[in-house]
Amino acid sequence: MSKKEWPLWEVFIRSKAGLNHKHVGSLRAADAEMAIDNARDVYTRRSEGISIWVVPSNQITASDPTEADALFEPANSKIYRHPTFYDVPDGISHM
Amino acid sequence: MNKELFEYVIRIADDSLILGQRLSEWCGHGPILEEDIALTNIALDLIGQATNLFEYASQIEGGDRNADQLAFLRFDREYRNLLLVEQPNGDFGDTLMRQFLFDAFRKPFFERLIACTDLQISGIAEKSLKETKYHLKHSSEWVIRLGDGTEESHNRIQNSLDSLWRYTDELFFENQVDAVLLDDFNFPKLSEIKEDWLKNVELVLDEATLAVPDNNWQFKGGREGLHSEHLGKILAEMQFMQRAYPNMEW
Amino acid sequence: MVKDLSIQELEKRFQEKIDKDIKIEPNDWMPDDYRQTLIRQISQHAHSEIVGMLPEGNWITRAPNLRRKAVLLAKVQDEAGHGLYLYSAAETLGADREETIDDLHSGKAKYSSIFNYPTLSWADMGAIGWLVDGAAIMNQVPLCRCSYGPYARAMVRVCKEESFHQRQGFEIMAHLAQGSPEQKAMAQDALNRFWWPALMMFGPNDAESKHTLQSMNWKIKRHTNDELRQQFVDVTIPQAEMIGLTIPDKDLIFNELTGHYEFGEINWDEFWNVVKGNGPCNKDRIDTRKKAKEDGAWVREAALAFADKRQKRKSA
Secondary structure, three states, rough: OOOOOOOOEEEEEEEOOOOEEEEEEEEEEHHHHHHHHHHHHOOOOOOOOEEEEEHHHOOOOOOHHHHHHHHHHHHHHHHOHHHHHHHOOOOOOOO | OOOOHHHHHHHHHHHHHHHHHHHHOOOOOOOHHHHHHHHHHHHHHHHHHHHHHHHHHHHHOOOOOHHHHHHOOHHHHOOOOHHHHHHHOHHHHHHHHHHHHHHHHHHHHHHOOOOOOOOOHHHHHHHHHHHHHHHHHHHHHHHHHOOOOOOOHHHHHHHHHHHHHOOOOOHHHHOOOOOOOHHHHHOOOOHHHHHHHHHHHHHHHHHHHOOOOOOOOOOOOHHHHOHHOOOOOEEEEHHHHHHOOOOOOO | OOOHHHHHHHHHHHHHHHHHHOOOOOOOOOHHHHHHHHHHHHHHHHHHHHHHHHHOOOHHHHOOHHHHHHHHHHHHHHHHHHHHHHHHHHHHHOOOOOHHHHHHHHHOOOOOHHOOOOOOOOHHHHHHHHHHHHHHHHHHHHHOOOOEEEEEEEHHHHHHHHHHHHHEEEEHHHHHOOHHHHHHHHHHHHHHHHHHHHHHHHOOHHHHHOOOOHHHHHHOOOOOOOHHHHHHHHHHHHHHHHHHOOOOOOOEEEEEOEEEEEOOOOOOHHHHHHHHOOOOHHHHHHHHHHHHHOOOOOOOOOOHHHHHHHHHHOOO
């Protein structure tokens, strides 16, 4: 059976200049340097990226899905935060 | 045609082809999926380099044979690759040590080759250098990891080094071909590269806690077409289709 | 709070989400059966990718020219990548990769039975790309809409990458079919050997398939085995005709009324035997994978030991 395994890493790729790094998946690597190399070989074979972040999976803290209502619903009623909430008379531009 | 130039290009092409062929034997058998993918990437780079170089060699020759015919239809004595690259994969440590010793040569070689006066070769060298830098990073890291890993891995990779060291002097072997071409084309002087190579190799081996072997007996012959027993078997496999079904398109 | 809800209420809400096509994510509540079914399906899928490297890997060193060699290497490498994406998806459900792999090695976990057939000629590279990848794509495209987020996202990536796999296979076959008599015979022979196993890839007939209904309700399967098999037959036969190869089925007939091909009886005895381990290559395939894992143990261990040392030096 398996002995101790290489830790799991989450991989984030910036696909081109100006865009955010985006989560693309995970992989196994013994250390951070290897995780970067492996991410390059696994997730950028088709020129998908120009920059890589790797983070040990166990270092990620996620919000609790059972608290989603409490966390995210209160924002739904604050429609005044969106520009479409406001009336702009016809003929007004640059606003 | 320029026979020496043809041979010069064939040498580089054969190194890439035979090592690429060797690495491709790993595909599906690596120690972990991530590394399987990494080794295959290197194999693909090498096959790509070989393809570019054979295409150019075919041009130099005047188009009598295309790239595939050069790659697949010569006899063993016509291959000009180093003995180092035809050595069997062995265990993962053997493969990575072979790769490291070769990459450490290829990097300074391509760096200087870019400055040559033949624009095609210079262009291929430029592209290949980028690939080689990554190969060297990858193989150096593994040599260090295995050398400074566990006792077992240390012993294994020291053994790999001991048995492969005998093929390293050939990296810098020069013959008539170099003598004729060097000045005209501003090709790298291999004896000068040796210094760079040794410096880098010693640096990595030191970090890997590995010892340079004291047995300094060295083999050569690859550059003149006199190979180890291994090449014949590599070719038997690699050339199988072209030999069994002559003159067909695939 | 969800924590206070009864199992029945949780299951009801879960099914409502599925019915509304809301994706399930790793930390969301899910029924245990859903989790287990997914782990089984995703890891079988991952194993198939990894074992599937071997029959094609068998020809990499003998590929007939430089272009074919590079293409085949890249394709088999993709399969390693796909296996990796899928194991990663299974890990989000708590299925540890190496343990999952150990289940494959012990025979507890299954993989697609097609990979237990040998690759005997270069034309088999064509037949596998064209038929086996073709069948796999039929199965996989609907899975991009599967209810489990990480699996669906892995499948999107797999399908995107896989689009070249089938084309390169068909290109090999088309080339051979237009080549010399030996090449044409080689192509026909490969089609003869891989046609029926390819049809078996979709699994048992719907009436025999024990998981289908529940999996469809959970949207981790979007079409039945027979639907997908029929779709595959309908698109593949015209392709074979176009390159002048003959489908090895004497009962094959086009039904003008339904617009579908009707095909002969699949040899289910053979199918179940291969699934049970009696295919021509079952033992070789598993032995090879086991050996790779065992031979690599010292490498994986050394990398961990070194990572430990490096960490200690950094913090020292």
